[in-house]
Amino acid sequence: xxxxxxxxxxxxxxxxxxxxxxxxxxxxxxxxxxxxxxxxxxxxxxxxxxxxxxxxxxxxxxxxxxxxxxxxxxxxxxxxxxxxxxxxxxxxxxxxxxxxxxxxxxxxxxxxxxxxxxxxxxxxxxxxxxxxxxxxxxxxxxxxxxxxxxxxxxxxxxxxxxxxxxxxxxxxxxxxxxxxxxxxxxxxxxxxxxxxxxxxxxxxxxxxxxxxxxxxxxxxxxxxxxxxxxxxxxxxxxxxxxxxxxxxxxxxxxxxxxxxxxxxxxxxxxxxxxxxxxxxxxxxxxxxxxxxxxxxxxxxxxxxxxxxxxxxxxxxxxxxxxxxxxxxxxxxxxxxxxxxxxxxxxxxxxxxxxxxxxxxxxxxxxxxxxxxxxxxxxxxxxxxxxxxxxxxxxxxxxxxxxxxxxxxxxxxxxxxxxxxxxxxxxxxxxxxxxxx
Amino acid sequence: xxxxxxxxxxxxxxxxxxxxxxxxxxxxxxxxxxxxxxxxxxxxxxxxxxxxxxxxxxxxxxxxxxxxxxxxxxxxxxxxxxxxxxxxxxxxxxxxxxxxxxxxxxxxxxxxxxxxxxxxxxxxxxxxxxxxxxxxxxxxxxxxxxxxxxxxxxxxxxxxxxxxxxxxxxxxxxxxxxxxxxxxxxxxxxxxxxxxxxxxxxx
Numbered sequence: 001x002x003x004x005x006x007x008x009x010x011x012x013x014x015x016x017x018x019x020x021x022x023x024x025x026x027x028x029x030x031x032x033x034x035x036x037x038x039x040x041x042x043x044x045x046x047x048x049x050x051x052x053x054x055x056x057x058x059x060x061x062x063x064x065x066x067x068x069x070x071x072x073x074x075x076x077x078x079x080x081x082x083x084x085x086x087x088x089x090x091x092x093x094x095x096x097x098x099x100x101x102x103x104x105x106x107x108x109x110x111x112x113x114x115x116x117x118x119x120x121x122x123x124x125x126x127x128x129x130x131x132x133x134x135x136x137x138x139x140x141x142x143x144x145x146x147x148x149x150x151x152x153x154x155x156x157x158x159x160x161x162x163x164x165x166x167x168x169x170x171x172x173x174x175x176x177x178x179x180x181x182x183x184x185x186x187x188x189x190x191x192x193x194x195x196x197x198x199x200x201x202x203x204x205x206x207x208x209x210x211x212x213x214x215x216x217x218x219x220x221x222x223x224x225x226x227x228x229x230x231x232x233x234x235x236x237x238x239x240x241x242x243x244x245x246x247x248x249x250x251x252x253x254x255x256x257x258x259x260x261x262x263x264x265x266x267x268x269x270x271x272x273x274x275x276x277x278x279x280x281x282x283x284x285x286x287x288x289x290x291x292x293x294x295x296x297x298x299x300x301x302x303x304x305x306x307x308x309x310x311x312x313x314x315x316x317x318x319x320x321x322x323x324x325x326x327x328x329x330x331x332x333x334x335x336x337x338x339x340x341x342x343x344x345x346x347x348x349x350x351x352x353x354x355x356x357x358x359x360x361x362x363x364x365x366x367x368x369x370x371x372x373x374x375x376x377x378x379x380x381x382x383x384x385x386x387x388x389x390x391x392x393x394x395x396x397x398x399x400x401x402x403x404x405x406x407x408x409x410x411x412x413x414x415x416x417x418x419x420x421x422x423x424x425x426x427x428x429x430x431x432x433x434x435x436x
Numbered sequence: 437x438x439x440x441x442x443x444x445x446x447x448x449x450x451x452x453x454x455x456x457x458x459x460x461x462x463x464x465x466x467x468x469x470x471x472x473x474x475x476x477x478x479x480x481x482x483x484x485x486x487x488x489x490x491x492x493x494x495x496x497x498x499x500x501x502x503x504x505x506x507x508x509x510x511x512x513x514x515x516x517x518x519x520x521x522x523x524x525x526x527x528x529x530x531x532x533x534x535x536x537x538x539x540x541x542x543x544x545x546x547x548x549x550x551x552x553x554x555x556x557x558x559x560x561x562x563x564x565x566x567x568x569x570x571x572x573x574x575x576x577x578x579x580x581x582x583x584x585x586x587x588x589x590x591x592x593x594x595x596x597x598x599x600x601x602x603x604x605x606x607x608x609x610x611x612x613x614x615x616x617x618x619x620x621x622x623x624x625x626x627x628x629x630x631x632x633x634x635x636x637x638x639x
Contacts, residue, residue, distance in 0.1 A: 092476075093638075095638050096636075096638070097637070139520065139521050139522075140521075140526060142522070143521065146523070146524035150597070
């Protein structure tokens with residue numbers, strides 16, 4: 001009987017260690033994939049991702065990464081299939097789990113099923129919509145625009161605050177409605193995007209994009225909401241605004257710039273007085289990934305526009321995490337206390353068991369560093385009215401110093417009253433990330 | 437003694453692993469196509485079937501067929517246009533459109549002509565016949581039947597959500613529009629409403 005008790009005392013730290021699997025945190029576990037991504041070898045990166053599917057609880061992240069890599073590789077259909085699967089899991093696992101919650105109090109936060117932060121869920125729909133636009137399926141893109149609305153509504157219900165009002169997802173929804181000629185739906189989305197930018201501006205510096213201001217003025221005039229139109233003219237300081245006319249086509253350029261910040265683990269180790277035990281607390285912290293370009297200059301027919309920031313993923317991610325920190329810290333402290341108590345009771349019975357329990361507690365205390373790492377650091381946009389016909393578009397990516405880093409040429413054909421969307425992803429090389 | 441103990445342990449581990457694996461194998465059971473299986477609350481085969489059944493009934497009972505026969509002395513010819521998906525889900529509209537087409541053709545009271553997507557291939561084949569088929573079996577160009585009506589439609593949804601409960605409302609509208617004079621000869625509608633309740637907690 002005595003022997004059996006001893007075994008069970010030894011069993012729990014061993015069990016914990018077994019559950020832990022690899023000791024590396026999520027964000028530290030994929031240098032090879034990062035290298036392929038930075039080198040622009042998306043097929044290779046997809047292969048590496050498939051080789052390391054990770055645990056089932058990180059399935060959503062795996063799918064989001066896969067979808068983004070498939071998009072980068074130009075396989076938009078497959079990318080949307082991955083997004084659809086991720087949506088299904090998010091839908092299924094968004095309810096709180098009893099066992100996972102207790103595990104997060106006992107082992108660590110990374111034991112829960114990952115369902116994505118609000119901005120990740122909003123951007124999932126945004127990128128799925130962009131995939132459909134690239135496939136030329138406007139109707140399916142509109143479905144994603146409607147899903148953005150449902151997702152953001154339910155996040156607002158969950159009291160996610162201003163961060164749930166993702167401005168870019170709303171803005172893109174508006175663009176999709178407008179290209180289908182659904183002016184009132186477009187206007188509603190543009191208004192929500194505008195409110196979103198204003199709400200976000202209270203947390204971090206972001207300006208309402210001038211393209212959006214132009215859209216609000218154009219659509220309020222078109223729908224005939226003249227009171228609102230006059231109010232926008234006053235707010236935007238353009239009393240003499242003129243409608244550029246409907247006869248022309250339009251070019252929308254999107255620059256997906258850099259890579260989203262990465263979560264790193266920060267660890268504090270304490271040695272309580274008079275007890276032969278070590279207590280550790282690990283917390284996540286976002287680290288921006290350098291190497292972004294400052295923007296793009298778009299040259300068409302001798303005209304020139306600069307892209308503007310429409311979504312600052314880095315800032316949104318950091319504010320999302322800081323909003324979660326009190327709860328994360330509270331859980332980490334509760335865990336430290338639980339582990340401390342278990343170790344103490346084990347140590348009183350048997351010194352070796354106490355030691356093993358302590359080591360297991362230390363090893364299992366890992367920060368939850370999971371996040372969608374293939375997202376860009378920011379999204380920039382430019383809208384440009386063009387006469388119908390063939391055009392040569394030149395897109396110059398600019399370094400922070402103002403020099404041209406990369407030039408892309410596109411030949412586009414703009415039809416009357418239609419819109420062409422061009423997307424360009426800029427992923428910095430590893431060397432540029434080391435020397436910001 | 438110690439050896440037999442570890443052997444016992446190995447047996448227990450193997451047994452546990454076996455039980456674990458058994459749970460992983462795929463299980464397939466066949467069910468009737470009209471059996472209702474609602475899993476996620478999203479648009480599924482049952483919705484598609486309900487829409488096609490309702491539309492077929494409404495279309496064949498409608499006065500438009502008899503009106504057409506009385507006025508023109510021949511059976512009406514219909515071409516399938518686009519059914520717009522304006523819902524919040526990626527709905528495959530082809531399933532119920534094909535159902536409607538099949539049932540209406542088989543009723544023998546309405547004729548369908550190939551839709552825009554289908555006829556391209558037929559025309560290719562006819563062009564090919566011109567060169568390769570024998571004189572007696574060759575089908576001439578310019579003998580296609582022009583449709584009298586076009587079948588168009590849309591799916592719209594309204595979703596109302598509060599906490600864990602959501603009401604999903606689908607409305608499918610279909611029209612037969614006369615290609616001669618834009619008159620709407622027939623309008624069909626099917627409404628579906630579902631309440632989806634999610635558990636507050638999972639295991």
